[in-house]
Every structure is written in C-alpha cells, then in structure tokens.
Amino acid sequence: xxxxxxxxxxxxxxxxxxxxxxxxxxxxxxxxxxxxxxxxxxxxxxxxxxxxxxxxxxxxxxxxxxxxxxxxxxxxxxxxxxxxxxxxxxxxxxxxxxxxxxxxxxxxxxxxxxxxxxxxxxxxxxxxxxxxxxxxxxxxxxxxxxxxxxxxxxxxxxxxxxxxxxxxxxxxxxxxxxxxxxxxxxxxxxxxxxxxxxxxxxxxxxxxxxxxxxxxxxxxxxxxxxxxxxxxxxxxxxxxxxxxxxxxxxxxxxxxxxxxxxxxxxxxxxxxxxxxxxxxxxxxxxxxxxxxxxxxxxxxxxxxxxxxxxxxxxxxxxxxxxxxxxxxxxxxxxxxxxxxx
Amino acid sequence: xxxxxxxxxxxxxxxxxxxxxxxxxxxxxxxxxxxxxxxxxxxxxxxxxxxxxxxxxxxxxxxxxxxxxxxxxxxxxxxxxxxxxxxxxxxxxxxxxxxxxxxxxxxxxxxxxxxxxxxxxxxxxxxxxxxxxxxxxxxxxxxxxxxxxxxxxxxxxxxxxxxxxxxxxxxxxxxxxxxxxxxxxxxxxxxxxxxxxxxxxxxxxxxxxxxxxxxxxxxxxxxxxxxxxxxxxxxxxxxxxxxxxxxxxxxxxxxxxxxxxxxxxxxxxxxxxxxxxxxxxxxxxxxxxxxxxxxxxxxxxxxxxxxxxxxxxxxxxxxxxxxxxxxxxxxxxxxxxxxxxxxxxxxxxxxxxxxxxxxxxxxxxxxxxxxxxxxxxxxxxxxxxxxxxxxxxxxxxxxxxxxxxxxxxxxxxxxxxxxxxxxxxxxxxxxxxxxxxxxxxxxxxxxxxxxxxxxxxxxxxxxxxxxxxxxxxxxxxxxxxxxxxxxxxxxxxxxxxxxxxxxxxxxxxxxxxxxxxxxxxxxxxxxxxxxxxxxx
Numbered sequence: 001x002x003x004x005x006x007x008x009x010x011x012x013x014x015x016x017x018x019x020x021x022x023x024x025x026x027x028x029x030x031x032x033x034x035x036x037x038x039x040x041x042x043x044x045x046x047x048x049x050x051x052x053x054x055x056x057x058x059x060x061x062x063x064x065x066x067x068x069x070x071x072x073x074x075x076x077x078x079x080x081x082x083x084x085x086x087x088x089x090x091x092x093x094x095x096x097x098x099x100x101x102x103x104x105x106x107x108x109x110x111x112x113x114x115x116x117x118x119x120x121x122x123x124x125x126x127x128x129x130x131x132x133x134x135x136x137x138x139x140x141x142x143x144x145x146x147x148x149x150x151x152x153x154x155x156x157x158x159x160x161x162x163x164x165x166x167x168x169x170x171x172x173x174x175x176x177x178x179x180x181x182x183x184x185x186x187x188x189x190x191x192x193x194x195x196x197x198x199x200x201x202x203x204x205x206x207x208x209x210x211x212x213x214x215x216x217x218x219x220x221x222x223x224x225x226x227x228x229x230x231x232x233x234x235x236x237x238x239x240x241x242x243x244x245x246x247x248x249x250x251x252x253x254x255x256x257x258x259x260x261x262x263x264x265x266x267x268x269x270x271x272x273x274x275x276x277x278x279x280x281x282x283x284x285x286x287x288x289x290x291x292x293x294x295x296x297x298x299x300x301x302x303x304x305x306x307x308x309x310x311x312x313x314x315x316x317x318x319x320x321x322x323x324x325x326x327x328x329x330x331x332x333x334x335x336x337x338x339x340x341x
Numbered sequence: 342x343x344x345x346x347x348x349x350x351x352x353x354x355x356x357x358x359x360x361x362x363x364x365x366x367x368x369x370x371x372x373x374x375x376x377x378x379x380x381x382x383x384x385x386x387x388x389x390x391x392x393x394x395x396x397x398x399x400x401x402x403x404x405x406x407x408x409x410x411x412x413x414x415x416x417x418x419x420x421x422x423x424x425x426x427x428x429x430x431x432x433x434x435x436x437x438x439x440x441x442x443x444x445x446x447x448x449x450x451x452x453x454x455x456x457x458x459x460x461x462x463x464x465x466x467x468x469x470x471x472x473x474x475x476x477x478x479x480x481x482x483x484x485x486x487x488x489x490x491x492x493x494x495x496x497x498x499x500x501x502x503x504x505x506x507x508x509x510x511x512x513x514x515x516x517x518x519x520x521x522x523x524x525x526x527x528x529x530x531x532x533x534x535x536x537x538x539x540x541x542x543x544x545x546x547x548x549x550x551x552x553x554x555x556x557x558x559x560x561x562x563x564x565x566x567x568x569x570x571x572x573x574x575x576x577x578x579x580x581x582x583x584x585x586x587x588x589x590x591x592x593x594x595x596x597x598x599x600x601x602x603x604x605x606x607x608x609x610x611x612x613x614x615x616x617x618x619x620x621x622x623x624x625x626x627x628x629x630x631x632x633x634x635x636x637x638x639x640x641x642x643x644x645x646x647x648x649x650x651x652x653x654x655x656x657x658x659x660x661x662x663x664x665x666x667x668x669x670x671x672x673x674x675x676x677x678x679x680x681x682x683x684x685x686x687x688x689x690x691x692x693x694x695x696x697x698x699x700x701x702x703x704x705x706x707x708x709x710x711x712x713x714x715x716x717x718x719x720x721x722x723x724x725x726x727x728x729x730x731x732x733x734x735x736x737x738x739x740x741x742x743x744x745x746x747x748x749x750x751x752x753x754x755x756x757x758x759x760x761x762x763x764x765x766x767x768x769x770x771x772x773x774x775x776x777x778x779x780x781x782x783x784x785x786x787x788x789x790x791x792x793x794x795x796x797x798x799x800x801x802x803x804x805x806x807x808x809x810x811x812x813x814x815x816x817x818x819x820x821x822x823x824x825x826x827x828x829x830x831x832x833x834x835x836x837x838x839x840x841x842x843x844x845x846x847x848x849x850x851x852x853x854x855x856x857x858x859x860x861x862x863x864x865x866x867x868x869x870x871x872x873x874x875x876x877x
Contacts, residue, residue, distance in 0.1 A: 020396045097861045127398075154799060234397075236439035243434075244454045245426030254453070255442050333444050 008327060015323050019168060022315040027071055031064070031306040037304045040084065073118065080312075081305030083295060090309035093294065098313060099184025100171055101283070102289035105275050107187075107206060108213030109268065116218045117264070120225025121257060122278045125234060134224055143219035150287035151212040158208060168203050209286040217271050224267040228260035235259070257285060261332050269325040283301045342545050343369040348405035348415075350391050350569075361387040361400065363569040369562075372538065373449070374546040375575075376560030378553050378592070381770070384569035385549045389515045391415075392547075393426055409513070431506035433535075437499035439872060441490040445782060447475070447501045448486030453506050455699040458509045472507040474501070477534060496527035500534070500536035507538060511546045512619035520555065524660035524826055525870040532559055551799055553596045553702070554829075557581065565589050596805035597829040599770045599856070599871055603811050606804035606833075607848075610690075613811040615836070619651030622820050623672070623788055628681035630667055630844075641667045643844045644681070649788070652823040656816065656835030656852065658867070660829055664844040665824050669790050672822065673709045674698040678726070686787070691849070707736045712793040714773035718765040724751075724772075735784045750779040754816040771802035776807070782817070790822045796828065805835055827836045831870050832856055840864050 002152040039046070046054070055061050057071055089238070116139070125133035145153075153166075158165035166173050171186055176198050179189040188204035225247040232238065233256050241251045280292035291310065298306035330336050350362035369375045369846040379385045390396045390416060392407060405668060407414040409430065414422070430654040434440040442450055453468040455461035461469045467486070475484035478541045490498055495654055499519060506514060516535060520528035547772065548557050557577040558640065564574040565588065572586045584590045590715045595606050604610030630642040642664045650653045659665045671678045671754060674695050683690045683868055693701050706729070711717035718727050727748045732738050751758055754775040765773055774794060781789055791810070825831050831838060832852055839849040839862065848861045859865045 094660050130772060236434060236436060237442045239395055239442045240432075240502065240505070241442070241453075243426055243432040244457075245428060246453060247423065248458050250453065250457065253487045255445070257444070259444060333493050335443065 005315040008330060011326055012323065015319055018319050019316065021314065022319065023075065026312045026315065027068055030304060031309065033307070038131060040304070045329055052189060069261055079311045083298065084303040085301045086308070090305050093306065094291065094309055094313050095184065097289055097291045097294050100288060101276060101279055101292060103185045104189065104206065104209055104282070104290060105279060106290060107215065107273065108212040108275065109208055109272060111214040112217045112221055113136055113268070115214070115222060116221035118224050121229055121252065122223040123222070124229030135226065139219035139222045142215040144214070146281070147212055147216050148281045148285050150215050151209065151282055153209050154212055155285070155298065159224045165208050168208060170287050170289055171202060172198070172207055173205065189336040192277060209282050209288055212282050213275060215277070217275055220267050220271050221264065225260065225264050228263045229256055232260040258332070262329060265328050265332065269321055272321060276314070276317070281289070342371045342410060343367070344408040346389065346406045346408070346655070348407065349403045350387050350392065350396065351403045352398060353399040354616050362391065362571055364405070365571055367564065369547065370569065371545055372531035372539070372543040373562065374536070374548060374560045376548045376550065376556035376563045377566060378550060378556045378563060379566035380801060382568070383568050384567040386517055388566070389432070389517050389547060389549050392515060393432055394422055415496060417749050424458070427454055427506070427511065428509045428803070429511055429623055430513045430515065431509070431511040432515040432517065433499070433502045433519050433520045437502045438490055438495060440502050441498060443490055445486055447493070450507060451505050454505055454508050456794040460509050470508070473504040476507070476538070477501070477504045479504070496531060499531050501709070506621065510542065511544070513547070515547045515549070517549045518551070525828070526866055529870040543685065551593055553800070564744065565592065566574065568601070591801055595800040597833060599829060599832065603807055603835060607808055607851050610808060613808070613815050616652035616815055616818055618653050618870070619752060621647040621648045621653040622686060623822070624684040626670065626682045626684065627669045627673070628671060628678045628683065630664070630671065631679045640794065641844050642678070645841070645844070647839050647844055647846065647849055649726050649820055649822060651820055652818055653774055653837060654823055654835045655823060656831035657824045657841060658831055658838060659841035660826055662836065662843070663841040669792055669822065673707055673790050696876065705731070707788045708784065709790040709792060710780040710781045710794045712775050713776050713797055714770060715765060717777060718773060720765055721760050723764055723769065724756070724776045727776055728783055731780060731783045744773060746783065750783055753782065753813065754779045754843050770798050774798060774802070774806050778813070787817070789819045790824070790826045793826070810834065828867055840867070
C-alpha cells in the first residue's frame with residue numbers, strides 16, 4: 001500500500017469512533033428531552049395505568065444501558081422507529097426527504113461557487129479596484145438579506161410579475177409524475193430514464209429556491225477565495241512563475257488558485273453544514289418537502305422518534321462530509337499525508 | 342548587453358511615496374558577472390525586480406531607461422515582456438523552497454516554462470525537463486522529475502529553481518541572494534554551478550547579495566548600493582583596496598573572514614579581554630536522541646560528549662540536520678535526551694524531566710538567545726515587557742524593581758531607553774536582537790546558549806552584535822555555547838570548536854588548532870567553503 005493510501009484508510013478508520021460517539025449522544029440527547037414520550041404515545045385519555053403499560057411496551061422502564069443496546073440493535077436492523085405525525089417509519093421518511101434537501105443544497109452551493117469563486121479571484125487580482133468593491137457589495141447584500149425575504153422577492157418577481165417561474169409548491173408541478181426513486185435526486189433520476197420533460201419541470205421548480213440559498217452562501221465563499229488568493233498571489237512561487245514569463249492565466253488559475261483552494265474547500269464544508277440547517281426557511285417558503293421542515297414539524301409535535309432519526313441522520317451526514325473534505329485535501333495538496341505521519 | 346540609465350523606482354505605501362531606487366546606472370556585458378552588494382533596504386532587489394518588471398503592487402518605475410539589446414524594458418508592453426521573461430532574462434530567488442509551487446511536481450513546473458515559451462511540445466516536454474534537471478547536476482533526474490518541492494533539500498530546490506530559470510537558455514540571469522539560507526558547503530556548490538553554467542553559455546549574470554565575500558569571489562564587477570543609490574563601483578580587487586566611500590569601508594570591515602579579529606569588524610573597535618578559563622561548567626556525556634520517524638527511528642544525536650569551561654565560549658558548528666539545534670535544546674532543557682547525561686555546575690541536569698523544568702530553581706541559570714529575533718519576540722509585547730517576562734516568572738521582583746532591572750539590562754546591551762516602549766515591528770533587526778539578548782540576560786544566567794543569533798542580520802549589524810556579545814562575556818563573566826553554521830564567525834568569538842555532522846562529533850579542539858590543522862575531511866570541506874580573505 002502506498003503511504004497515501006495508508007493515510008486515507010487510516011482516516012476512514014478514524015470515522016468509526018466518531019459514529020459510535022454520535023449514536024451514544026443521540027440516544028442520551030433524546031432521553032434528556034423534556035416531556036415523557038410514554039404520555040404522548042398513550043394519548044389524551046390515558047390514565048396512569050395505561051401510561052405505565054405504554055412505557056413497558058416501549059421498553060422505557062428498563063435501565064438505561066439496556067435501553068441503549070435495544071436502540072442500537074434496532075438501528076442496525078434498520079428500525080429507526082415510527083413517526084407519530086406521519087405514521088410512517090422514520091427511515092423511509094428520511095430516505096424520501098433527505099435527497100430533496102441535498103439536491104437543493106448541492107445545487108445552491110454549485111451556483112454559489114460558480115459566482116463566488118470568480119468574484120473572489122477578480123477581487124484579489126486588484127485589491128481596492130472597482131471589482132473588489134463590487135465583490136464586497138454583492139456578498140454583503142447577499143448575506144444581509146434573510147433567505148425568507150430573498151425567496152419571497154424572487155417569487156414575486158419571477159412568478160408573480162414576470163410569470164416565467166412555476167408556482168413555488170414543492171419539487172414538481174402537479175402535471176408531472178414523480179420519477180422512480182433511484183438516487184432520490186429528481187434531476188438525476190429523470191436524466192437516468194431520459195425523461196427530459198420531467199427533468200425540465202424539476203429544474204424549473206428547483207431554480208428559485210436554489211438561487212435563494214446561493215445568494216445567502218455567496219459571502220463566506222467569495223471572502224475566503226479573496227483572502228486565500230491574496231495570500232497565494234503574494235507568495236514567492238508566484239513571483240518565480242511571473243519571472244519565468246508564464247501567462248497571467250496560468251499564474252492565476254494553475255498556480256495561485258490551486259494553492260488557494262485548500263481554505264476554500266474548508267469553507268465549503270462549513271457552508272454546506274450551515275446551509276443544510278438554514279434550509280428550513282427556504283423549504284417553508286417554497287413548500288419544499290425537505291428534511292429541515294420535517295425536523296421542525298417533528299420537534300413542534302414532540303415526535304420523539306422522528307427527531308432522534310433526524311439528529312442521527314444529520315450527524316452521520318456531517319461525519320461523511322468531513323471525511324470527504326479530508327480526502328479532498330489529500331487530492332489537492334500532496335504534502336498532506338506526509339505531515340500527518 | 343544590458344545598460345541601465347538613471348533608473349528611479351517609487352513605492353506607494355501607507356506612509357506616502359518612498360523612493361526605493363534613486364538614479365541607478367549599470368552596465369553589463371555578455372559573459373560578465375556583475376555583483377550588486379548592499380544591506381536590506383538598499384534597493385538592490387528592487388533594481389533587479391524592475392528589470393523584469395515584477396515589482397510588488399504599489400511599486401513603479403518613475404524614470405530612466407533599461408536597455409536590453411536595443412529594447413527599452415521600461416517601455417515595452419506586457420505581452421512582449423512576458424516573452425522576454427524566462428526566455429531572454431531569467432531570475433533565481435532566495436529561499437528556493439518557497440520559490441517553487443508547493444503542490445506541483447518540479448518536472449511539471451519546468452515543463453510549464455518550456456511549453457509557454459514554445460521550447461517544447463507536449464511530446465518532448467518531459468524529456469527536455471529531465472535534461473534541464475540533468476544540466477544542474479541533479480542525480481537521478483528522471484525520478485526527481487516526479488518530486489514535490491517539500492521532498493527535496495534546500496540545495497536541491499535551488500538547483501531546480503536554476504534549472505527552471507535556465508530551461509529556455511536565457512542570455513541574462515539575475516540571481517537574487519541565491520544562497521542565503523543554504524549551508525556553507527551547499528552555498529559553494531550552488532555558486533560554482535551558476536558560474537560554470539554562465540561560462541558555458543556565455544551568459545550575463547547579475548548577482549545580488551549582502552555578502553561582500555561571496556560577491557568578491559564570483560563577480561567581475563561590483564556595485565555597492567545604499568539607500569537606493571550606487572555609492573561605489575569597480576572590480577572587486579580594486580574596490581576592496583581603494584574603497585573611497587565610508588559605507589563601503591564599513592561593509593568591508595564588517596565582512597568576516599579567516600584570521601580576522603572580532604574588533605576589526607567595526608570601525609575603531611577595541612579588543613575585548615577574554616575572561617580567564619575556570620573549572621568545567623557544563624559537561625555533555627554521551628548524549629543520544631532518537632526520534633520516531635516515518636521510515637523507522639531517526640538518530641538525531643549519537644553519543645555526543647564535550648565540556649565547556651567556566652567563562653569559555655564553545656562554538657558548535659554544523660550544517661542543517663547535524664543535530665546542533667537538537668543538542669542545544671536538550672541542554673536548555675526544552676526536551677529530553679534518549680540517553681546520556683549533562684552535568685551543569687557539578688550536578689546532573691537530567692534529574693528533572695524537561696516538561697517540569699520550567700519550575701526548576703535552576704531554570705534561570707541556562708538561558709537561550711534564539712535565531713530569528715523577529716519570530717522569537719511576542720509581537721504584542723513592548724521591548725520592556727519582553728525583557729521583563731523572565732523576571733516575572735522566575736524572580737520575586739515587584740514592578741518597580743523589574744523596571745529598574747529592565748533599564749539596566751537595556752543599558753548593558755546598548756538599547757536606547759526610549760525604544761523600550763516600542764513593539765517589535767517598530768524596531769530594526771539589530772535592535773530586536775539586542776532585546777532578545779537582554780531578555781536572556783535578565784535572570785542572570787551562568788550559561789548562555791546562542792542559537793545562530795546573527796544569521797538573519799546584515800553584516801554590519803552582525804559585527805556590532807558579535808562585539809556586544811564579546812563585551813558582555815567579559816563584563817558579566819558569562820559562558821557561551823555558540824551554535825552556528827558559519828566558521829568565519831565562530832573563529833572570531835569562540836576559543837573551542839566542536840564540529841558536528843549527522844549527530845556525531847566530527848572533530849573538536851581549540852579553535853586555532855582545528856582551523857589550521859583540521860583532522861577530518863568534513864572540517865576541511867567547511868574551511869574551503871569559507872570566503873577567502875580577498876581584502877586585507
């Protein structure tokens with residue numbers, strides 16, 4: 001095994017204790033939530049005796065360690081409990097809603113990078129120029145407008161005034177049939193079956209909420225790109241490249257930007273995390289059936305299994321995300337891996 | 342080939358416009374090597390950068406002509422300038438590791454240049470890049486092609502930078518402090534390489550350096566710059582014999598070389614008496630240190646032994662990786678040795694582990710002066726606070742007593758009292774070095790470990806600091822362990838020398854004896870790399 005492959009597999013192994021920790025914490029967290037789940041499950045008309053029965057049925061009368069092992073065994077079997085409000089197994093609820101949120105967030109981040117990175121690069125090439133000021137104005141405006149406001153504004157302009165966007169009601173207009181779930185991402189699923197009509201329909205629904213999120217996430221990415229580029233451009237090796245007569249394009253993109261990418265990727269990971277959380281407002285405005293609105297509804301309804309499932313799913317997602325970012329580092333920077341050893 | 346007439350360069354800074362270069366005239370013929378010598382801030386690098394028009398932002402050429410084979414470089418447009426850079430005129434830099442793109446294979450970086458200047462196609466670029474690496478005498482060039490800069494040594498990186506600069510066969514090479522930060526023996530091989538390549542290709546070379554000894558050895562013509570102006574120029578021999586300008590004389594005096602006395606470094610210097618040698622203060626006994634490395638254990642020290650007498654000064658000489666820094670931090674009790682013993686004042690230092698040593702009563706008896714005066718000072722502390730820091734932790738002095746002590750220390754090291762309230766960035770390099778020395782002296786140590794205290798300083802400042810150290814040693818009856826890679830400095834200050842190599846003592850003895858009758862090949866090699874006394 002090459003040293004690099006060794007380090008990557010070591011990094012994957014390191015994720016295992018984190019996952020175990022996440023499971024323990026989710027378990028303890030939901031046990032310490034206010035309210036007695038047995039009371040909720042028993043219903044309004046229950047007396048003390050029936051509540052006790054429900055408690056026994058749920059296994060809540062057993063000692064905590066024993067409850068934990070039952071919980072873990074159920075998790076492994078794929079039984080994440082049933083949601084009170086939807087009546088469905090939590091796992092299938094999450095499986096349907098998580099891709100909706102991920103599709104929205106990933107597209108939003110993609111759009112955001114498409115604008116923010118060139119903007120940051122332009123700003124760094126000539127700090128203090130009009131481009132730099134433009135960058136500052138755009139990102140400040142983007143981050144200071146709350147997402148629900150931007151969302152409603154975009155709906156007003158593109159749906160109500162210009163009438164070029166479809167009605168902001170979920171992932172697909174009622175004229176379309178949901179594609180068979182393969183990945184759960186409508187754009188990918190329709191592309192797989194080459195159903196381009198539904199693809200366009202899904203894309204149209206997606207574009208406004210994605211833009212709303214993108215505008216909100218511009219600022220950190222553009223600022224980090226600018227700062228990292230400024231630092232990279234003042235490095236000695238950029239001077240060497242310029243003294244060797246390399247073209248401006250090669251110096252900027254091939255040399256400076258690749259070196260500046262590391263902090264940008266770090267920021268992207270952080271932005272992705274908070275975007276998934278901040279999604280709730282966008283999901284509410286666009287009636288998006290995502291995981292954020294699901295979690296809020298579950299929390300309001302004290303839907304104990306759903307909340308527990310949500311927290312666990314998000315935690316696992318972040319563990320995976322951090323793993324991917326660490327692996328990306330190793331791809332970008334050959335020095336990583338050697339320093340770790 | 343190159344004529345510079347009345348060049349002016351200005352920089353816009355926060356404090357207004359600064360004239361970095363003020364009316365410089367230079368002339369260089371094909372095959373000739375021109376040395377531009379000056380200290381930091383003299384405008385020598387700015388002159389070189391303006392040749393290639395790669396000044397930092399805020400800098401611009403405000404007057405004069407740069408005539409290169411009939412082209413005025415100050416006037417041509419950017420596109421033609423890009424064709425000239427790397428193909429006609431190339432440049433190599435100081436700090437070679439930073440001068441290379443850290444995340445790109447060195448072979449690819451050379452290919453970038455070759456292909457940009459249409460000197461290679463996609464199909465033969467690789468072969469040509471390997472050939473370029475071979476030309477700078479890199480062994481096993483085909484596999485080095487795949488190396489990243491962090492996998493190569495400093496000297497190897499500088500060879501790669503040279504290969505990159507010379508890949509397109511330029512007519513003029515500008516070398517900006519090409520050997521600063523490299524070991525003395527590496528310095529010699531790199532400079533010999535540049536000289537040989539220049540002769541082979543009949544190439545013009547501009548060598549920019551602060552080291553008059555180096556410039557004198559390798560240049561046909563010398564130019565001395567100060568404050569953006571040329572103060573003196575001529576052939577090395579002539580210039581050094583008949584220096585007219587005060588500054589040139591001061592620079593000449595401050596340049597150390599074999600056989601020079603410490604007090605000769607400064608104008609009107611007075612010889613400092615050497616304290617009489619006493620009993621043995623520090624005794625290092627078979628100290629070893631083994632680190633766990635990724636490819637098995639690394640033996641940084643393999644049984645090192647020597648003694649220092651009270652009032653003596655021992656020079657610990659070696660190149661990077663020789664273990665001299667590891668050893669000095671073990672003696673300073675910043676880390677533990679794997680085995681062996683260090684006796685100080687008759688008792689073992691190793692009876693308390695390094696991690697607990699900060700609270701040890703003997704902490705104040707051994708103090709250290711660090712290499713980089715800038716990095717070793719807290720940027721948020723004034724000079725007075727920095728000097729008072731050890732007093733606050735190791736003594737029971739109150740604030741008034743501490744203030745008195747700080748002022749007395751400032752006087753001892755020649756730091757004007759008015760500077761005590763300044764932050765490090767408001768002090769010059771020499772002043773920061775004085776603060777570092779005062780801080781080490783604050784708790785009245787018996788032994789001072791000096792870890793290359795002058796390596797980052799200009800020669801004229803180095804001359805003053807070395808004389809200060811000699812003076813303090815006599816006045817305060819101090820014992821020095823002077824760590825350095827520079828034998829020409831060590832021979833002036835130290836009475837005993839220990840030459841280290843790969844974690845072992847290569848040779849030791851009285852300085853004069855080691856220098857005049859070196860026993861090991863390695864010491865002879867080090868001596869050869871020392872600049873010769875060009876100028877008497």
